[in-house]
Amino acid sequence: MYRYDEFDRIFVAERVEQFRHQVERRLAGELTEEEFRPLRLMNGLYLQLHAYMLRVAVPYGTLSSRQMRALAHIARVYDKGYGHFTTRQNLQYNWPALGDVPNILGELASVEMHCLQTSGNCIRNVTSDQFAGVAADEIEDPRVYCEIIRQWSTLHPEFSFLPRKFKIAVTGAPNDRAAIKLHDIGIILSRLPNGETGFDVYVGGGQGRTPMIAHLIRAGVPKRELLAYLEAILRTYNELGRRDNLFKARIKILVHQLGIDKFRELVDIEYAGLDKTALVEVAEDEIARIKAYFAPPPYKTLPAQSESFARDLESDAVFAAWVRTNVRDHKVPGYAIVNISLKPTGGIPGDASAEQMDVVADLGERYSFDEIRVTHEQNLVLPSVERTDLKAVWDVLVRHDLATPNLGLVSDIIACPGLDYCNLANARSIPLAQDISRRFADMERAHNIGELKIKISGCINACGHHHVGHIGILGVDKKGTEFYQVTLGGSADEDAAVGDIIGPAFTEERIVDAVETIVDIYLALRAAPEETFLETYRRVGVDPFKEKLYAAH
Amino acid sequence: MPLIRNGHLAADTWLTLADDAPLPEGQPVIVSLARFKAEREALSGRNAPVGVRLKSSESPLDLAESLDRLSLVAVEFPSFRDGRGFSHARRLRGQLRFKGELRAVGHLIPDQALFLIRCGFDTIEVKDTAKLTDWQRGLSEFSVWYQPALDERVTAIARRHGRAPRAYEAAE
């Protein structure tokens, strides 16, 4: 993974000093809250319901064990012993004191981490496929380009005061695990006719109040031109995006208003007119330098089959069940991708204690070439584990409540912090996730149901990504009472789709029953056990679900 | 209003003229875009420099034909959160090759100092001279810059690979 060079280290140290001064000026009254707010937001520091919240950037979801240990340490010393992994592959602390934040940043900087641009109207953390570098279906590791975009977008002088936040995702595989069509800019690596890697650029996706799927603006952008092309898009947005209405300020609104063809035309004019002497080219030597950090680790040459692994599977059915759900094929024979569920039955989705973080750090160091990933579905990944080590890894995970065999199943719920933590929320989301998880605690039943992504948001900002849940749930406030509105058929993958609202909202008392009824309807309608919830929904449509659900309730 | 130029306070020799104020003799004046378009000949015919003050909602492209007659363009920031002015400056300096003084006016905070300079501004109007040290610190608080802009600062990438800085060619 990328390691800071002297320039990166100097930069992040200077950034810590800058924020230290900003806090001093704030506490001395030289900056008003109005002036300080965008500055602290550009450093990921929010004021939430109970306290400040600090969002740490985990670039494209990749962490070393040393970094994970630092996150655990910060949780212990400055917070309340835990952190929350988010739907943008970042980590949030819920209880830091403003006065401590400069020191927290200093500790993060010492392990090559920061909180820069994890909030505010600027370019945010560039996210990616959690299996980048190890998935068999990948064209090229997208994280090289994530890192290039990350550096280019860091304290960009022109694009730090955009109309609104700007989210970029990059994937290197045709199976989209990074939800690129739900981003302001989504990039898929592709093969150009000359054999080189190019970029298919999508623009104008997003969730929130007005969910939209991104449009293809240009296919096959050559590497050299990537940043210049992004500059053309960002400048067009910076100049034309609305600044009068917070809810209409994202680029998706601009693209929708102009239409993709007109928007493309404007970007192309901008691109053609770019001053060629100041063109920000992606230089080959810099690509090569960064690529070297993402070179494959020293994999052993292993046979595809392993007798000891086969014995482990036979000897322990619980282990075998976990392998079946949580372990994925690796592109290198003899290795596997381990998914660590942060969704124990009745647990808080995405939360991890400091102890659990340390455990995962140790496992990453010992068994996975010192690398850990964070997924946008709020789980963790050990990307490269030898099959013969899986049992040992699992044994440790079990001891620390990290071995729930529910990846992608009904109890692998994505939920935002909601009204328990968040200033913007209208309803609580976590208790609902816990109740649903407990209702479907039986793993055999969950396995029989198959892949089913439930996503819950506590308000229209959709941080729980409910629009793209197979079952999406939006918490709303009706006259002071929490209600839950259901959508069906959303999807964040390459066939991205926004879910359909199914009907009137359910009360807190009835929503879990409603979810169970929806699952039962699916089970009754599916053409075969292998037909997933989403496949059934796409085949039969919303009506059978609507009718039967509201007849029953 | 006091200005910051090259990290120091500088006197302002320009007069910003309201749309209905009479045109003074022999003094450098800054007028709105609307007034400049309406009175272009009268303004250019004077024996004194002319400048235009561009609103954030206006486009530098509207000035493209007239830039050779202008000695100054003031780009307005109605709120420091309205970042259109940064793109206006880039466009004026870069694409349109404006050679005169680029001035940032309106509501700005010292933490934006480097952003402003890197986007091509020469001067920054400062409401509160007591904040001069904050502005000066703002200009020097970073020694590493990741992306090329419209200044001569050598980017991290150029330094990594021992490349000569991609100096912006201001001259034709």
Added chain:
Amino acid sequence: MSETVKILTANRLIDGAVVYGGSEGRWVERLSEAAFFGGAAEAEARLAAAAEDVVARKVVEPYLFDAERTPEGLRPLRVREVIRAAGPTVRRDLGKQADL
């Protein structure tokens, strides 16, 4: 019938903690110690006075919210304020509720 009153609240600048306007212009951490106002004019005056504490860097974003006076004490009308007064409902070991 229980009385509806207004209560002043804000977050402390230095650590973001929820605080309530108490007596004599103080800020208190417990809802039970908060001052309450029966009349809107009184409440608005207290809110206006809080602006000084913003300038003095004690608190940020002060505002008023409604609560009921019950035999058991002050009960906010909105769930949001109930949660703010106690802590996350999903972690009863954290926040103000843990200190009670």
